[in-house]
Amino acid sequence: MSTVAFFVLSLVKCLIVLFILLTAVAYIQLAERKIVGRMQSRVGPTRVGPFGLLQPAADAVKFILKEDVTPDGAHKFLYILAPILAVVLALLSITVIPIGGTVTVFGIQTALQLTDINVGLLLILGVTSLGVYGVVLAGWSSNSKYSLLGALRGGSQMISYELALGLALIGPIMLAGTLSLRGIVEAQAHLHWFIVPEIVAFFIYLTAAFAETNRIPFDLPEAEGELGAGYHTEYSAMKFAMFFLAEYVNMITVSCVATLVFLGGWMGPLFGPTWLHMVLPTVYFIVKVCFFLFLYIWVRGTLPRFRYDQLMAFGWKVLVPLALANVMVTSLVVALR
Amino acid sequence: MQLTLFLIFAVLAVAGAINLLIQRHPIYSALSLVAVMFALAVEYLILGAEFIAFIQVIVYAGAIMVLFVFVIMVLNAGEVAPAPKSRVAAWIGLPVLALFAILVIGQVYGAFGATQLGLGEYLVQTGPVGNSLFHDFLLPFEVTSVLFLVGVLGAVVLAARQDKAPKPAIAQAEAEEPKAMAAGQR
Numbered sequence: 001m002s003t004v005a006f007f008v009l010s011l012v013k014c015l016i017v018l019f020i021l022l023t024a025v026a027y028i029q030l031a032e033r034k035i036v037g038r039m040q041s042r043v044g045p046t047r048v049g050p051f052g053l054l055q056p057a058a059d060a061v062k063f064i065l066k067e068d069v070t071p072d073g074a075h076k077f078l079y080i081l082a083p084i085l086a087v088v089l090a091l092l093s094i095t096v097i098p099i100g101g102t103v104t105v106f107g108i109q110t111a112l113q114l115t116d117i118n119v120g121l122l123l124i125l126g127v128t129s130l131g132v133y134g135v136v137l138a139g140w141s142s143n144s145k146y147s148l149l150g151a152l153r154g155g156s157q158m159i160s161y162e163l164a165l166g167l168a169l170i171g172p173i174m175l176a177g178t179l180s181l182r183g184i185v186e187a188q189a190h191l192h193w194f195i196v197p198e199i200v201a202f203f204i205y206l207t208a209a210f211a212e213t214n215r216i217p218f219d220l221p222e223a224e225g226e227l228g229a230g231y232h233t234e235y236s237a238m239k240f241a242m243f244f245l246a247e248y249v250n251m252i253t254v255s256c257v258a259t260l261v262f263l264g265g266w267m268g269p270l271f272g273p274t275w276l277h278m279v280l281p282t283v284y285f286i287v288k289v290c291f292f293l294f295l296y297i298w299v300r301g302t303l304p305r306f307r308y309d310q311l312m313a314f315g316w317k318v319l320v321p322l323a324l325a326n327v328m329v330t331s332l333v334v335a336l337r
Numbered sequence: 338m339q340l341t342l343f344l345i346f347a348v349l350a351v352a353g354a355i356n357l358l359i360q361r362h363p364i365y366s367a368l369s370l371v372a373v374m375f376a377l378a379v380e381y382l383i384l385g386a387e388f389i390a391f392i393q394v395i396v397y398a399g400a401i402m403v404l405f406v407f408v409i410m411v412l413n414a415g416e417v418a419p420a421p422k423s424r425v426a427a428w429i430g431l432p433v434l435a436l437f438a439i440l441v442i443g444q445v446y447g448a449f450g451a452t453q454l455g456l457g458e459y460l461v462q463t464g465p466v467g468n469s470l471f472h473d474f475l476l477p478f479e480v481t482s483v484l485f486l487v488g489v490l491g492a493v494v495l496a497a498r499q500d501k502a503p504k505p506a507i508a509q510a511e512a513e514e515p516k517a518m519a520a521g522q523r
Contacts, residue, residue, distance in 0.1 A: 078364070119463060122391035129399025133371070136403065140364070140410045148410070155407055159400065179388075179463055 013114055021094060025248040026056030032297045039301035066237040071142060074234070078141035083235065083242035086134030090249035093127040096120035097256045098182050100266045100282035112282060113182065120181040121173065124257060125166055128212060132158045134246065135214075135221060139231035150230025153308065154214060154221030160315040161211035161218075167323035168205040171198045171330040172261045181257075185265030193264040197333075200326045202262045204319055206295075209254040211315070213247060215296055217303040220311060255292035263288045339456035343383045350376035361416045367405045374398045385459040388466045 030045065030052065037044030045052035070079060097120075098113035117123065132155050139151020172194040173179060176187035188194055195202050211218040222230030232243045259265055265288075266281035306314070353373035360366045374397040381390035470478050 075364075078368075117387065118460075119387050119391055122388070122395070126391045126394040126399060129395050129403075132399070132403050133406070136406055136410065137368075140406075152407075152411070155403065159403060162399075 010114070017094060017114060018091070021091070021249060021252065022245075024252060025245055026060070028248055028251070028293055029059075029244075030055050031293075032300070035294070035297045036301045039298075060241075063238055063241040068237040068239065069234075071144065071234045073143040075141040075143070078137045079234075080239070082134050082138035082141060083239045083246075085137065086131070086246035087242045087249075089127050089131050089134065090246040090253070093124045093253045094249065094256075096123050096181060097253065097260070098185065098265070099256075099285050101278075103278050111182075116180065116182050119179045121169060121179045121184070121257075121261075124253065125162075125169070128165070128250075129162055131212075131246075131250065134243070135231050138235065138243070142231075142234035144234050146228040146233045147231050150221045150223075150227045150233065153223075153227075154231055157211055157214070157218065157220060157311060157315075160312060161208040161319070164204055164315060164319035164323050165208035165212055167320065167327055168201040168208060169257075169261060170323075170327050171201040174327075174330050174334050181260050181265075185260055185267065188264040188267055191264070191267070193262065193267075195262040198262065198326070198330070200322065201330075202258075204323050204326065205258060205262070208315075208319060209258065210296070210299070211311075213250045213254055213296075215247075215251070216300045217306050218311060219305060220308055223305060251293065251296055252289070255289045255296075258292050259285060259288040339383055343380060343456060346376045346379045346383070350380070361419070363409045363414045363417065364406065367402060367409060370405075371398050371402045374402065383456055385456075386461050388461065388463045 033055075034044035034052070045055040048054045048058045070076065095114040096117060098111065098116065100112035102111045135154040135158065136151045139147040139149075139154070142148075172184060175194055175197065176184040178184060178187070184194075210216075214221050220230075221227075222232070224230075227233070232240055235243060266285040268280065268284035270277050270280055272280075350373050353369045353376060357366045357369040357373065360369060374393060378390045378393040378398070381387075381393060
């Protein structure tokens, strides 16, 4: 393939992924309001469009038209940088996520993935670890005590749970023998999903992932009862929307990684004509990811918030030792196999 | 292509390092250091050491520098007045700097004769990195980790010693406050 063709193909793929991602974010947010509404015996948004389906568009218009306030005494450069950083980092990790096998579209064979690098999982962990900066800088540069407290909570929470998150992924990595996400999925062919041997790691990952994305029951950085809105208290209009976007994109990324590493990615029973063989893997992948996203919403409608000291104690005294023990047991099994 | 990228990020790394020195506010200095770490990671990537590149981002930019930024935030450190210009620094520092520059340039020129691989022709997989760490260089690796453990223990001992000292009444009240707040939340 020539260089120009490569760039054009990459650009087209990037735009498609971006479009799908942003649409998905808009509708996950609508689904969340609807589902949580049902759980609380309400109906959720219904007025804009049929069944409220145009609500995300209305929200977007509102975000754009609202006044953009910069508080007095804010560190302007960092205040503007923080939401940009949050969104860029959130979007960056989606580049290595494969959503299916290889397909042939209009005679061009392409993998359903923006880029397949050998250390894809490490890239995601690296980007996750940088995600703290968005939160911390936003809180500090706002020059507000609620923001600062939210940022401190968020920062220490994300650093603590990152450790358990990374350690939980080591078990499946050892079983697959590769850091490439595509390789990890291919190691789970024929229904040998890693959730079976790595059930402990799966639950550690799930818990840590909820904490990494600052979602209930670990949403202390934005505990509205105590902190206003936490680190993004002072943000309004599009800047707030960017934090919002970053949070939901992170949710999608985390769900994709859980699907790829533990639930066999796009693997599943194939049947029917040839065209179905091409479509089915991606359908399986999307269904599995949607399951995790629903879990997020379900948990939000069900569980109360942790207390801060409980959160820290749980992370360091339960999750990290458990994850370390899991790594030791798995390495023993891999060594003896 | 790779050479162009390499040069761009090399310039970024140096610019970040200079910015680190001339910024007045510690948080901007810390962030420039993050930029330097990031640029270095990209350089590693271009040189074909992908594992090291991402570990660089995870460990330095994602963990160590976050703690730096954290401490600066908690202490609420403000702008720092520039240090008074020292004559000793000028008399000793500048010649040493020049000498160092000459040494580096000499090394670079000396390396030109050796067999070289072009950028992008070499890629270290993660497996061999692990093999050399945990097999060939196991002893140095473990000794280094013991060194870190000693550091951690030292920090714990120092913190514990400070804790035993009799506290003034105000500090004690402050220490009890979070507990009271936590009890209130319950």
